[in-house]
Amino acid sequence: MQVLRAVVTSGSVTAAAAHLGYTPSAVSQQVAVLERETGIALLERVGRGVRPTAAGRLLAERTALISESLAEAETALADLRAGRTGRLSVRYFSSIGPTLVAPALARLRRDHQDVRVDLRLIDPADPLAEVERGEADLAIVVRPQRGGREGIHPVHLLDDPYLAALPADHPLASRRVLDLADLAGEPWIGSEPPGPCLDIMLDACAAAGFTPAFVASSEDYATALGFVAAGLGVGLVPRLGAAGRRNGVALRRVRRPEPVRTVHAAVREGTTAQPALRTLLDALKEAAGRSATGSSARRPGSL
Incomplete structure (x- = not known):
């Protein structure tokens, strides 16, 4: 089809052959093959040159459109490979939004301005399903050390x-470090919904020899800390979740x-070579490093 287009554009088989680097015979043969495949004449002789029939003109015009579309597709693919365009779908849990996700996405926006983020x-029922x-x-998931997903x-x-998390006037608030068993006889405020984070807390309490007696529960840390500040009980809150802690809480x-939740970014194997995704992973690790360094410089205390 490109050969036909060259003939139509140049007005002769000889000129098309010179442009394409073929012999005139080869050009004529390819046009003849195309005419057999389409079942209709594509060129007609005029003096020493040729001109397209209606079918030849139509096919040459369609070839130009196809070539233009292919060129656009190649450019779009090149932009996608280079991370200049595209779309990233990201899933996260709320307590790491301000400290990890926000700064990481800010860097992604700087480095890949045309990449859209969903x-x-x-x-919470199956945090890895959408990635799979x-x-x-x-x-971004909490991943207890219980094996991975293929x-x-x-x-x-x-x-x-x-x-x-203790009421500021609680007798145990005078200590810098507590044994988890020190909280065994206390009324407890729940801060986690059912899932891996709650499992981490309950497993740690079981290892310390007790089951917490919950008198109130909440699925967000701000509310749980509010209950603690009001003197209703004690609880456990992850360091990142305590960033918005309230007055009256130690x-x-x-x-x-020491209960610890491990925070991971989960991606499909073989996808980390994508530039935008690679940038996002690097930015998340950078934000995590800043968060860990900053928290180690601040000793948890009363407000």
């Missing part, structure tokens, strides 16, 4: 330890054991 909260199905490119590549971001380190 950002949504993760499905290819509906999300990256999910085809999913976890990238460790940080370890987020839980802190004891936060203390916990040991024996």
Whole structure:
């Protein structure tokens, strides 16, 4: 079809052959093959040259459109490969939004301005399902050390330890570090919905020899800390979740054991070579590093 287009554009088989680097005979043969395939004459002789029939003109015009579309597709693919355009679907859980997701997406926007981001909260029932199905490119998850999922590549971001949250006037608030068993006889405020984070807390309490007696529960840390500040009980809150802590709450380190949630970015295997996704992963690790360094310089205390 490109040969036909060259003949129509130049007005002769000889000129088309010179432009394409073929012999005139080869050009004539290819046009003849195309006429047999289409079942209609595409060229007619005029003096020493040729001109297209109606069918030849139509086919040459369509070839030009196809060539233009192919060129646009190649350019779009090149932009996608280079990370200049495209779309990233990201899933996250709310307590890491301000410290990890926001700064990481700010860097992504600077480095890949035309990449659109679809950002949504993760499905707590199955946080990796969308990544497995290819509906999300990256999910930020709490991943207890219980094995992985086939085809999913976890990238460790940080370890987020839980802190004891106490009313500021609680007798235990005078200590800098608490044994988890010190909280065994206290009324407890729940801060986690059912899922891996709650499992981490309950497993740690079981290892310390007790089951917490919950007198109130909440699925967000701000509300849980409000209950603690009101003197209703004590609880555990992850360090990142305590960033918006309230007046009247003392936060203390916990040991024996220290509950820790491990935060990972989960991607499909083989996708990390994509420039925009690679940038986002690097930015998440950078934000996680800043968060860990900043928190180590601040000792949890009363507000």
